[in-house]
Amino acid sequence: MRWLPSRSRHAEPDCGALSAVPDEGIEPADGPTRTGLSRRRGTLAVVIALSVAVAAFGLASPLWVKSPQQLAAQAAPPSPSVLTAAVERRVVKQTVVLRGEITSLQLFEATPSPRGEGIAPVVTAVRKQQGDEVQAGEVLLEVAGRPLVALPGKAPAYRDLRPGAEGIDVAQLQRALTALGHSPGKANGVFGLATEQAVDAYYSDLGYAVPTTGDEAAVEAAEAAVKQAKRRAEDARAAVSAAPPEEPGVPDPRIQASRDLDRAKEDLTEATKQLKDLELRSGPMVPLSEIVFLPDFPARLHELKAVTGAQVTPPAVTLASGPPVVTALVSPGQRELLKPKMRVEITLPGKNPVQGTITSVGELRQGESGGAPGHPVVVTPRAELDGALVGQGVRLTVEADSSGEQALAVPISALFASPNGDVHVVKYLETGVEHRLRVSVEMSGDGYVAITTDAGELDSGDRVVVGAGNVPADGGR
16 A cells, blocks of 8 residues: 545645555555554553553452441451250269279288397398288298298287287187198187197298297206105105104104105195196297288288398388278368268279279378378278279269259259349240240259259250350340
């Protein structure tokens, strides 16, 4: 296309006006004329783009440009929601949780103290270690080469048991010897010859020399006295037989000889009696320092202080005897909740819970190692615990009170108190309507409260308010 002057039919030619007349087959003119048109078109595009941007800014500005009222509204907390919980039918229990320790029903201390000139109370052997099980008749330790033996018996040892002794402690020694295979005959409570023989056999089986009363010299002296008395009696009897007949005017020699014989017989009788008494009190014996009586076996060595080579320090041993029980210390505030015969759940680490019963609740006493004072509680398991558990800590859950049967129950947080002292719950309907209902509290436990209401006002599965929301002032009773 070629650019040519345009002429009007009626007007004079105007050299300043040009018109584009296409001419087929002719190429366009130089580029400068084409570039000016492009610039005008580019400017128009920029103007349009700026107009669109300004319009978009004006439309979007409300999204980030906000008034103080809008900012305050957005900073306000959200409207409170209503928290509810379901009404249940359940057994409500009031429980007390305590920390307890498994121990034996009784602890017994023993400290051997051998007597004798030149004997030091040094531990020469330890046969049982702390925590070991102890059977009847076993040696626990040795002091100065002499054994300390555990024997069955409910009466405590308090004296040497020696020939001639009588009492219930002798009777239980006789029963213990019989149980160990060394029968002294009837357990009549008299330490006689048969008991001496049984004690002798028992010590021989243990591998120790049988202890004796140490009266051998006295017995020998008594035997010598009897022998001399017999001789005097025999001489007196011979003198009576050899006495001449009575002569006139001379004292009858037979009378004096008879008197001497009577005195010799009396001396013999007294010497014989003294020998028998001494023999009854002499012989094999059981020293106090060598026995400890325990009511039940197997027992357990609860604590051991004896060290081989060291002198004995009391108590050398502490033994636990009797079936294992659980002991705990309860605070004065909880004391009123606990009573004997209450059921207890005993939870042992890694084991199934065991049921038990409170046996006793004691008087207030100071806690161990300066701890807080409390009341000692003893719980007896319904099934006997393994003696190896003695000393282990457990958790006790005591059922202090119970509704007995299923009752209408709500969480404690569902209760609202009115100024007049009435207690209410707020029933929440699916429509969002709330009704305040007056209730009676029967008991509480484990976060729940057993309640009663008028028939039909509240039932299992209904929901009650436990959190935020306004408790209605009306709509209920």
